[in-house]
Amino acid sequence: HVYSTPVGNNGYFTIIDGIRYNVNTEDGVAGVTTWVEKPYSGNVSIPDTIKYKGYKYPITYIVDKSFYNCQNLKSIKLPKTIKKIGEGSFAHCTQLKEINIPDYVTEIEDSCFSGCTILSDIKLPPMLRTITSYCFRACTALESIEIPQTTYYIQKGAFSKCSILRNIMIPDSVRIIEDYAFKDCIALATVSFNGNSQLRELGGYCFDYCINLPNFTFPNKLSVIGGGCFNGCTALTTVNIPKSVGVLPSACFSGCSLLHKINGIENICIIKSFCFKDCISLVDLSLPSTIKLDEYSFVRCSTLNSINAPLVREVPEYCFKECKTLTNINMPMVTKIEQNGFLNCEQLQKINFTHLVNIEKFAFKNCDNLQNITIPSIEWIQEGAFLGCSKLEKITLPYSLSSLGDSCFKYCQIKEVYCQATTPPFAGYTDNIGINRETCKLIVPSMFKDQYLEDNYWKEFKNIESTEDKIIYNGLLFHNDKEKNELTLLPNNYTEEINIPNQVNGIKVTAIGNGCFARNQNIKTITIPQTIQQIGSEAFVTCKNLESLSIPSSVKVLGNGCFEFCENLKQITLPQTLDFIGRDCFMCCSNLSKIDLSKTEVIPNSCFYGCTNLAEINIPESVYAIGETCFYKCKNISDIVLPESITVIDDMGFMESRMGVIYLPSSLKYIGSTAFESSSSKNIKCASDIPPIVEDARTFRWYNSGK
Numbered sequence: 001h002v003y004s005t006p007v008g009n010n011g012y013f014t015i016i017d018g019i020r021y022n023v024n025t026e027d028g029v030a031g032v033t034t035w036v037e038k039p040y041s042g043n044v045s046i047p048d049t050i051k052y053k054g055y056k057y058p059i060t061y062i063v064d065k066s067f068y069n070c071q072n073l074k075s076i077k078l079p080k081t082i083k084k085i086g087e088g089s090f091a092h093c094t095q096l097k098e099i100n101i102p103d104y105v106t107e108i109e110d111s112c113f114s115g116c117t118i119l120s121d122i123k124l125p126p127m128l129r130t131i132t133s134y135c136f137r138a139c140t141a142l143e144s145i146e147i148p149q150t151t152y153y154i155q156k157g158a159f160s161k162c163s164i165l166r167n168i169m170i171p172d173s174v175r176i177i178e179d180y181a182f183k184d185c186i187a188l189a190t191v192s193f194n195g196n197s198q199l200r201e202l203g204g205y206c207f208d209y210c211i212n213l214p215n216f217t218f219p220n221k222l223s224v225i226g227g228g229c230f231n232g233c234t235a236l237t238t239v240n241i242p243k244s245v246g247v248l249p250s251a252c253f254s255g256c257s258l259l260h261k262i263n264g265i266e267n268i269c270i271i272k273s274f275c276f277k278d279c280i281s282l283v284d285l286s287l288p289s290t291i292k293l294d295e296y297s298f299v300r301c302s303t304l305n306s307i308n309a310p311l312v313r314e315v316p317e318y319c320f321k322e323c324k325t326l327t328n329i330n331m332p333m334v335t336k337i338e339q340n341g342f343l344n345c346e347q348l349q350k351i352n353f354t355h356l357v358n359i360e361k362f363a364f365k366n367c368d369n370l371q372n373i374t375i376p377s378i379e380w381i382q383e384g385a386f387l388g389c390s391k392l393e394k395i396t397l398p399y400s401l402s403s404l405g406d407s408c409f410k411y412c413q414i415k416e417v418y419c420q421a422t423t424p425p426f427a428g429y430t431d432n433i434g435i436n437r438e439t440c441k442l443i444v445p446s447m448f449k450d451q452y453l454e455d456n457y458w459k460e461f462k463n464i465e466s467t468e469d470k471i472i473y474n475g476l477l478f479h480n481d482k483e484k485n486e487l488t489l490l491p492n493n494y495t496e497e498i499n500i501p502n503q504v505n506g507i508k509v510t511a512i513g514n515g516c517f518a519r520n521q522n523i524k525t526i527t528i529p530q531t532i533q534q535i536g537s538e539a540f541v542t543c544k545n546l547e548s549l550s551i552p553s554s555v556k557v558l559g560n561g562c563f564e565f566c567e568n569l570k571q572i573t574l575p576q577t578l579d580f581i582g583r584d585c586f587m588c589c590s591n592l593s594k595i596d597l598s599k600t601e602v603i604p605n606s607c608f609y610g611c612t613n614l615a616e617i618n619i620p621e622s623v624y625a626i627g628e629t630c631f632y633k634c635k636n637i638s639d640i641v642l643p644e645s646i647t648v649i650d651d652m653g654f655m656e657s658r659m660g661v662i663y664l665p666s667s668l669k670y671i672g673s674t675a676f677e678s679s680s681s682k683n684i685k686c687a688s689d690i691p692p693i694v695e696d697a698r699t700f701r702w703y704n705s706g707k
Contacts, residue, residue: 012025012052013033014050014052015035016050018038019032019035019040019044019046020032020033020034020035021033021050021052021057021059022063023050023052023057024057025055028055028057028058029057029058029059029060029061030049030050030052030057030058030059030060031059031060031061031062031063032046032059032061032062032063032066033062033063033066034063034065034066034067034068039069039070039071039072039073040067040070040073041070041072041073041074042072042073042074043074043075043076043077044073044075044076044077045076045077046059046076046077046078046079046082047059047079048079048080048081049081058081059079059081059082060081060082060083060084061082061083061084061085061086062078062082062084062085062086062089063086063089064086064087064088064089064109065086065087065088065089065091066086066089067089067090067093068088068089068090068091068092068093069091069092069093070090070093070096071092071093071094071095072095073090073093073095073096074095074096074097074098075096075097075098075099076090076096076098076099077099077100078099078100078101078102079102080102080103080104081102081104082101082102082104082105083104083105083106083107084105084106084107084108084109085101085105085107085108085109085112086109086112087109087110087111087112088109088110088111088112088114089109089112090112090113090116091111091112091113091114091115091116092114092115092116093113093115093116094115094116094117094118095118096116096118096119097118097119097120098119098121099119099122100123101122101123101124101125102125103125103126103127104125104127105125105127105128106125106127106128106129107128107130108124108128108131108132108135109132110132110133110134110135110155111132111133111134111135111137112132112135113135113136113139114134114135114136114137114138114139115137115138115139116136116139117138117139117140117141118141119139119141119142120141120142120143121142122136122142122145123146124145124146124147124148124151125148126148126149126150127148127150128148128150128151129150129151129152129153130151130152130153130154130155131147131151131153131154131155131158131159132155132158133155133156133157133158133178134156134157134158134160135155135158135159136158136159136162137157137158137159137160137161137162138160138161138162139159139162140161140162140163140164141164142159142162142164142165143164143165143166144165144166144167144168145159145165145168146169147168147169147170147171147174148171149171149172149173150173151171151173151174152173152174152175152176153174153175153176153177153178154170154174154176154177154178154181155178155181156178156179156180156181156203157178157179157180157181157183158178158181158182159181159182159185160180160181160182160183160184160185161183161184161185162182162185163184163185163186163187164187165182165185165187165188166187166188166189166190167188167189167190167191167192168182168188168190168191168192169192169193169194170191170192170193170197170199171194172193172194172196172197172198173198174197174198174199175198175199175200175201176199176200176201176203177199177201177202177203177206178203178206179203179204179205179206179226180203180204180205180206180208181203181206182206182207182210183205183206183207183208183209183210184208184209184210185207185210186209186210186211186212187212188207188210188212188213189212189213189214190213191207191213191216193217193219197219197220197221197222198219198221199219199221199222200221200222200223200224200690201222201223201224201225201226202218202222202224202225202226202229203226203229204226204227204228204229204249205226205227205228205229205231206226206229206230207229207230207233208228208229208230208231208232208233209231209232209233210230210233211232211233211234211235212235213230213233213235213236214235214236214237214238215236215237215238215239215240216230216236216238216239216240217239217240218239218240218241218242218245219242220242220243220244221242221244221690222242222244222245223244223245223246223669223690223691223692223693224247224693225245225247225248225249225252226249227249227250227251227252227272228249228250228251228252228254229249229252230252230253230256231251231252231253231254231255232254232255232256233253233255233256233259234255234256234257234258235258236253236256236258236259237258237259237260237261237281238259238260238261238262238263239253239259239261239262239263239264240263240264241262241263241264241265241267241268242264242267243264243267244669244690245264245267245268245669246267246268246269246270246647246648246669246670246692246693247268247269247270247271247272247669247670247693248268248270248271248272248275249272249275250272250273250274250275250294251273251274251275251277252272252275252276253275253276253279254274254275254276254277254278254279255277255278255279256276256278256279257278257279257280257281258281259276259279259281259282260281260282260283262285265285265286265287266286266287266288266289267289268287268289268290269289269290269291269292269624269625269647269648269669269670270290270291270292270293270294270648270670271287271290271292271293271294271297272294272297273294273295273296273297274296274297274299275294275297275298276297276298276301277296277297277298277299277300277301278299278300278301279298279301280300280301280302280303281303282298282301282303282304283303283304283305283306284304284305284306284307285298285304285306285307285308285309286307286308287307287308287309287312288308288309288310288311289311289624289647290309290311290312291311291312291313291602291624291625291647291648291650292312292313292314292625292648292650293309293312293314293315293316293319294316294319295316295317295318295319295338296317296318296319296321297316297319297320298319298320298323299318299319299320299321299322299323300321300322300323301320301323302322302323302324302325303325304320304323304325304326305325305326305327305328306326306327306328306329306330307320307326307328307329307330307331308330309330309331310330310331310332310333311333311601311602311624311625312331312333312334313333313334313335313336313583313602313604313605313627314334314335314336314337314338315331315334315336315337315338315341315342315363316338316341317338317339317340317341317360318339318340318341318343319338319341319342320341320342320343320345321340321341321342321343321344322343322344322345323342323345324344324345324346324347325346325347326342326345326347326348327347327348327349329348329351331353332353332354332355333355333580333602334353334355334356335355335356335357335358335560335582335583336356336357336358336360337353337356337358337359337360337363337364338358338360338363339360339361339362339363339382340361340362340363340365341360341363341364342363342364342367343362343363343364343365343366344365344366344367345364345367346366346367346368346369347369348364348367348369348370349369349370349371350370350371350372350373351364351370351373352374353376354376355376355557355559355580355582356375356376356377356378357376357377357378357379357537357559357560357582358378358380359375359378359380359381359382359385360382360385361382361383361384361385361405362383362384362385362387363382363385363386364385364386364389365384365385365386365387365388365389366387366388366389367386367388367389368388368389368390368391369391370386370389370391370392371391371392371393371394372392372393372394373386373392373394373395373396374395374396375395375396375397375398375401376398377398377399377400377513377514377536377537377559378398378400378401379400379401379402379403379514380401380402380403380404380405381397381401381403381404381405381408382405382408383405383406383407383408384405384406384407384408384410385405385408386408386409386412387407387408387409387410387411387412387434388410388411388412389409389411389412390411390412390413391413392409392412392413392414393412393413393414393415393416394414394415394416394417394418395409395414395416395417395418396418396420397417397418397419397420397421397425398420398421399420399421399422399479399488399490399513399514400421400513400514400515400536400537401419401420401421401425402421402423402425402426403425403426403427404425404426404427404428404433406428406432406433407432407433407434408433408434409433409434409435410433410434411434412434412435414435414436414440415439415440415441416440416441416443417435417440417441417442417443418443418467419442419443419444419452419458420445420469420479421445422445422447422448422451422470422477422490423448423451424444424448424451424452424455424457424458426457427457427458428457431460433457437460437461437462438462439462439463440461440463441461441463441464441465442458442461442463442464442465443464443465443466443467444458444464444465444466444467445466445467445468445469445470446466446467446468446469446470447468447470447472448470449464449466452464468480469481469482470490471487471504471505471507473501473504473505474501475492475494475498476489476492476494476498476500476501477489477490477491477492478490478504478509479513480507484510485507485508486507486508486509486510486511487503487504487507487508487509487510487511488509488510488511488512488513488536489509489511489512489513489516490513490516491513491514491515491516491517491518494516494517494520495520495522496522497522497523497524497525497526498526499527500512500526500527500528500529500532501529502529502530502531503531508531509529509531509532510531510532510533510534511532511533511534511535511536512528512532512534512535512536512539513536513539514536514537514538514539514559515536515537515538515539515541516536516539516540517539517540517543518538518539518540518541518542518543519541519542519543520540520543521543521544521545522545523540523543523545523546524545524546524547525546525547525548525549526546526549527550528549528550528551528552528555529552530552530553530554531554532552532554532555533554533555533556533557534555534556534557534559535551535555535557535558535559535562536559536562537559537560537561537562537582538559538560538561538562538564539559539562540562540563540566541561541562541563541564541565541566542564542565542566543563543566544565544566544567544568545568546563546566546568546569547568547569547570548569548570548571548572549563549569549572549573550572550573551572551573551574551575551578552575553575553576553577554575554577555575555577555578556577556578556579556580557578557579557580557582558578558580558581558582558585559582559585560582560583560584560585561582561583561584561585561587562582562585562586563585563586563589564584564585564586564587564588564589565587565588565589566586566589567588567589567590567591568591569586569589569591569592570591570592570593571592571593571594572586572592572595573596574595574596574597574598575598576598576599577598577599578598578599578600579598579599579600579601580600581597581598581600581602581603581604581607582604583604583605583606583607583627584604584605584606584607584609585604585607586607586608586611587606587607587608587609587610587611588609588610588611589608589610589611590610590611590612590613591613592608592611592613592614593613593614593615593616593636594614594615594616594617595608595614595616595617595618596617596618597617597618597619597620597623598620599620599622600620600622600623601622601623601624601625602623602624602625602627603619603623603625603626603627603630604627604630605627605628605629605630605650606627606628606629606630606632607627607630608630608631608634609629609630609631609632609633610632610633610634611631611633611634612633612634612635612636613636614631614634614636614637615636615637615638617637617640619640619641619642619643619646620643621643621644621645622645623643623645623646624645624646624647624648625646625647625648625649625650626642626646626648626649626650626653626654627650627653628650628651628652628653628672629651629652629653629655630650630653630654631653631654631657632652632653632654632655632656632657633655633656633657634654634657635656635657635658636658637654637657637658637659638658638659638660639659639660639661639663640659640663641663642663642664642665642668643665644665644666644667645665645667646665646667646668647667647668647669647670648668648669648670648672649668649670649671649672649675650670650672650675651672651673651674651675651695652672652673652674652675652677653671653672653675653676654675654676654679655674655675655676655677655678655679656677656678656679657676657679658679659679660683661683661684661685662676662679662683662684662685663685663687664684664685664686664687664688664692665687665688666687666688666689667688668686668688668692669692669693670692670693670695671692671693671694671695671699672695672699673695673696673698673699674698674699675695675699675700676699676700677698677699677700679700684700
């Protein structure tokens with residue numbers, strides 16, 4: 001003994017044969033500890049036991065940082081009695097080449113071998129349950145390692161920066177691989193799973209910059225993929241995604257420049273921001289189940305030619321920015337294109353968004369090949385929406401348009417504008433729209449031409465023509481679509497109850513236009529003819545005395561906010577033919593008590609927000625998603641049976657509801673933030689053996705449940 005020093009009440013330090021020990025006299029064990037004055041070097045062998053004051057003590061642990069930064073330590077032999085190796089015990093032992101880990105070791109703590117740059121071979125003990133955070137970080141000589149069949153967790157950064165690690169087999173026992181686990185493993189070429197893998201979660205940036213990984217097949221029970229999981233995997237060409245995965249997170253495949261095949265993407269419900277950023281080999285994408293895209297999802301996918309996303313309702317900001325070869329878009333349900341949504345999509349020639357009501361700033365800026373557009377029933381085209389569309393020559397502005405934003409058509413070559421609006425849209429007092437009024441032909445409704453000739457902006461067009469596209473019949477104003485030979489009923493300050501005809505002069509009346517009866521306090525009931533196919537946005541908004549309504553089987557579309565704030569609407573019958581319901585459709589219909597939904601595929605955002613009397617609702621098997629704030633403050637709903645088709649319940653979906661029991665179907669993959677916050681439900685029953693993703697801790701906040 002060189003010396004011994006007391007440590008606390010029951011422990012002592014002692015040095016034997018050049019090794020410093022911590023002796024715990026109460027537990028009867030000892031452990032190796034650090035010796036700051038004389039760092040360990042060369043070849044070290046730890047005995048099974050030491051003798052201290054006449055007693056033998058087995059060596060069962062290595063204290064945290066015992067060999068930390070011992071840069072001349074070459075090898076170490078550990079005794080069979082060791083059960084635990086402490087945090088950072090061998091970190092930065094840059095000359096350590098060889099170590100044996102006894103079979104009875106069950107704990108190897110964080111950063112244990114981090115920075116052991118010439119450690120090339122290590123056998124992990126068979127009882128190891130967790131590979132801890134940064135355990136083998138920057139072990140730059142480690143080419144392979146066998147993970148024991150008992151391992152449950154691979155924690156944060158465990159193998160990060162193992163720059164020559166080439167292959168890894170993940171045993172069936174592993175359930176979670178945490179953030180950065182294999183980040184910067186630049187030689188990693190194969191990640192394998194057995195057929196019975198229990199893996200449920202891959203952490204964020206798990207394989208970040210694994211630049212030699214060519215393909216990846218996710219195990220079948222995986223449900224959670226962390227953000228940036230494959231960011232910068234420049235050799236990745238193919239991924240296979242199982243049905244259990246419903247959400248692709250932020251930056252998941254960002255910078256995967258060779259990725260061109262994604263098997264299983266047809267099952268994905270939500271694609272988060274930057275998910276496919278700079279995936280320059282993607283050509284065609286079909287997203288039949290995708291409900292929601294986030295901003296920058298496909299930014300700079302420069303070879304993307306077509307996208308099919310029939311359920312998506314909104315194109316978020318910068319979503320398809322610089323998708324320079326994008327020519328074919330099938331997104332028939334889109335109602336909103338946010339700012340810069342299709343910025344610099346140079347090959348885009350045609351747009352057809354039938355339900356579009358919002359075009360935000362610079363939505364189609366610099367779409368150089370866009371030539372001919374018919375803009376659907378929107379009220380406002382925002383600033384710079386079509387700026388720089390240098391081949392755009394002809395535009396049709398809808399009857400619902402009320403305002404044009406600054407520079408919305410600047411640097412376009414527009415030769416003809418057909419404006420259907422009965423009141424000239426506000427366009428400012430100077431030539432800030434970008435249309436050359438000296439050379440461009442303006443076509444307006446003949447019935448309202450005088451109003452255009454008196455407007456400060458529109459009167460400056462040198463060539464104004466008129467067309468007979470409006471009809472007045474029994475005090476009702478109609479727009480006549482001559483190409484389709486169909487009539488749309490337009491707003492006209494109606495003050496009394498009216499009968500809508502099914503035809504006028506042999507032309508069918510097929511639509512009730514946007515805002516047609518908005519704020520009409522006289523309507524209590526209304527009969528809609530069988531010819532009507534579409535009821536426009538806010539058609540009956542704030543008709544506070546409207547009590548009942550039967551919608552005929554001919555109607556297929558209910559626009560945004562269609563019956564918003566109809567406070568006395570108690571019952572409404574929706575036809576089974578209805579395939580599109582707009583957002584806010586029944587918002588704040590506070591007396592609506594019962595509704596049977598049609599075959600619609602999405603119950604959109606805020607659809608029944610504030611329907612405080614709603615007690616019964618039937619959701620059909622066709623519905624895939626429940627939108628944001630859909631049933632927010634529906635305080636009388638007792639039970640809703642969610643069908644086995646539902647994949648998404650979005651943010652605040654049932655917030656402040658009073659459901660007795662929440663039944664979550666096995667099909668459910670995603671529950672948004674605060675979806676059930678402040679719910680008074682007593683039980684949650686989840687049918688799936690693979691739990692849905694819960695966005696954050698607020699999803700069930702203040703949830704008064706015992707089960």
